Amino acid sequence: MKKVIVIGGGYGGLRAIEHLINNKKIELYLFDENSYHYLQTEAYGYIAGRFDLHDVALDLKNWCHGFKRPITFIQEKVEFIDSSKQTVQTKTSTFDYDYLIVATGARTNFFDFISGMDTYGFGVKKLFRSHSFRTSFEELLYKKLVNGSTSNEKINLVIGGAGLSGVEIAAEMSNVIKKHSKSIADATKEIQIYLVDASDTILPGMSPYIIQNTQVRLDNLGVNTLTKAFIESVDSDTVYFKDKRELKYTFMIFTGGILANSIDSDIEFQKNRLNQYICDSTQRIAENIFTIGDCCEIRNKNNIILPPTAQIAEKSAEYVADSITGMILNQKPKPFDAKVDGLFVALGGNYAVGELFGFIKTKGYIAYILKKLITKSYYIGLKLRLNTGFKKRTILNKGVLS
Ligand SMILES: Cc1cc2nc3c(=O)[nH]c(=O)nc-3n(C[C@H](O)[C@H](O)[C@H](O)COP(=O)(O)OP(=O)(O)OC[C@H]3O[C@@H](n4cnc5c(N)ncnc54)[C@H](O)[C@@H]3O)c2cc1C
Incomplete structure (x- = not known):
């Protein structure tokens, strides 16, 4: 062996x-x-409150028990x-x-040369950071809702880094806030989303088809895109750019590297x-x-x-x-x-933009369905193992999880 x-x-x-x-x-x-597999590719939906914890975190012990042969999991x-x-x-x-x-x-990577980013920026590569943003943001909405806030105080959500994850978060947040605006109206008043990147465009390095169609969708969702905007430092409420511009913020998510x-x-x-x-x-x-x-x-x-x-x-x-x-x-x-093989960018709600095998280019609902098929087939594969593992662990241990 x-x-x-x-x-x-x-x-x-x-x-x-x-x-x-x-x-x-x-x-x-x-x-x-950690005890769980973190589905980072779905983090944008968790952050925005569209997905639940069980959509992004799957128990590794159950998964390991889901095979015919044992795999030893050591947390x-x-x-x-x-x-x-x-x-x-x-x-x-x-x-x-x-x-x-x-x-x-x-x-x-909060980059040492961006002073303050590590202290004030939320990240998304770890579940606790995504969760921390989600709960802070929901808490703010909740307070505004129960206090019946009608103030015009601006809430700026700044997302630093317009790569795949930054773009997906900006789009989904904007989409969810739009939905909230119908149901909990005043609590979402004055929320603005800023997507900031030092490059000339969003999604630097991606194809013109993906970049252009993503930009159109972000514009339609009301996301403010700032390109050629190099973040130099951040303090507790302001982002300072190299060209001396400043931007007040309430929440800062950093996905720049x-x-x-x-x-x-x-x-x-x-x-x-x-x-x-x-x-x-x-x-x-x-x-x-x-x-x-x-x-x-x-x-x-x-x-x-x-x-x-x-x-x-x-x-x-x-x-x-x-x-x-x-x-x-x-x-x-x-x-x-x-x-x-290809790339699909989830752009809020039932909308995506994608390319497959270099020649299939698609956007809107069809692209969303294709993206969903890819993520669902991955998720279902894991979920089947998880269910089998859970059953094995409980049956072996007479109803109690071993
Ligand atoms: C918002 C977002 C959207 C994304 N969308 C896409 C997408 O659409 N398509 C795509 O292909 N990619 C996407 N990605 C990128 C993708 O998530 C990563 O490339 C992928 O997670 C990398 O997989 P990995 O196995 O290398 O590492 P990870 O998935 O990060 O797993 C690493 C594991 O190692 C564990 N670990 C680390 N150090 C130790 C240690 N010393 N001891 C024990 N355990 C340790 C961690 O706990 C973790 O479980 C996205 C990422 C984000 C954040």
Whole structure:
């Protein structure tokens, strides 16, 4: 039996396990510091109050019990990798491995050079940060509602970073506030959403079709877009731009960049400026240590860096699972290659803009349905395992969750 340890129960980690589970020569261990898998791709809906907690957080223990063969789930943070001894360490124990898959993802990069952002900005890469924004915003609406507020005090929600997550949050927030404005009228009066980015356009690097149609939708939703707006600093109520403009805010969400989660180790592994592991063409940083997803810089066969997305995390996971299966049979892994199949941007309510396989371009309700199909099929797959795992745990333990 070969022991494979996966660190991180995100999109990459779970996909790697799904691809290794049928190999009877492998014993699988999953480590995550949290008890749940966080569906970051749905965070925009949770933040805006459209989705519930159970839509974005799924129990990892139940998921691990949902397979025919057991997967050992250890809810602990891995604090050290000893590549020479082939062990990982948590606060309480040391575990040995034959193959290690590092799938630790990334967190929001609040950028040290933007003074105050770390203190005043909400992030969305961690559930507690999304939850913290959601509850603060709902609390404010609630207070305005029960106090019968008719004041004209402006509430500015500023979203820093007009990449995929920033755009999705701005659109969904705007859509939800529009809905609220009919039911709880005065409480939503004077709420303005600002989407701010230092680049020339929103969604920098994406195709003109996606950029233009997203911009039209944001305009229709009443989102104020500020491009070429470089945030220099933030204090408790004002955003200061490099060109000396200022913007008062009530809430600041920052989605301007990511910083990879790495783990201390006996060897100083090479990393890029986003703290991502720099791996070789087989996704390895050491003979038996693979990296997948947001925690590493992933390149295709033409040496082009691929975007840190769930889609690429899953593709790298499938590749690494196949490589490990091959290595157990003494086969040498081939270099990794992948391409982005497409991208859908959720733009509030039943509206999206997307491209698939480079030639299908779609917007509006059809794009929304396609996006929903992709996310639902992912969610349902996890949910089936979760239900099976839950049943197993309760039946084995006579009605009480083990
Ligand atoms: C609002 C938003 C919308 C997005 N929309 C899309 C989209 O439409 N399409 C798309 O493809 N991508 C999208 N993304 C990006 C996507 O969510 C990420 O690329 C994806 O989550 C990366 O997966 P991962 O497995 O690398 O890491 P993650 O999903 O971040 O998982 C990492 C896991 O590792 C665990 N961990 C970290 N360090 C340790 C440690 N030391 N010990 C134990 N556990 C640890 C964490 O708890 C976490 O569970 C979106 C992101 C956001 C924020």
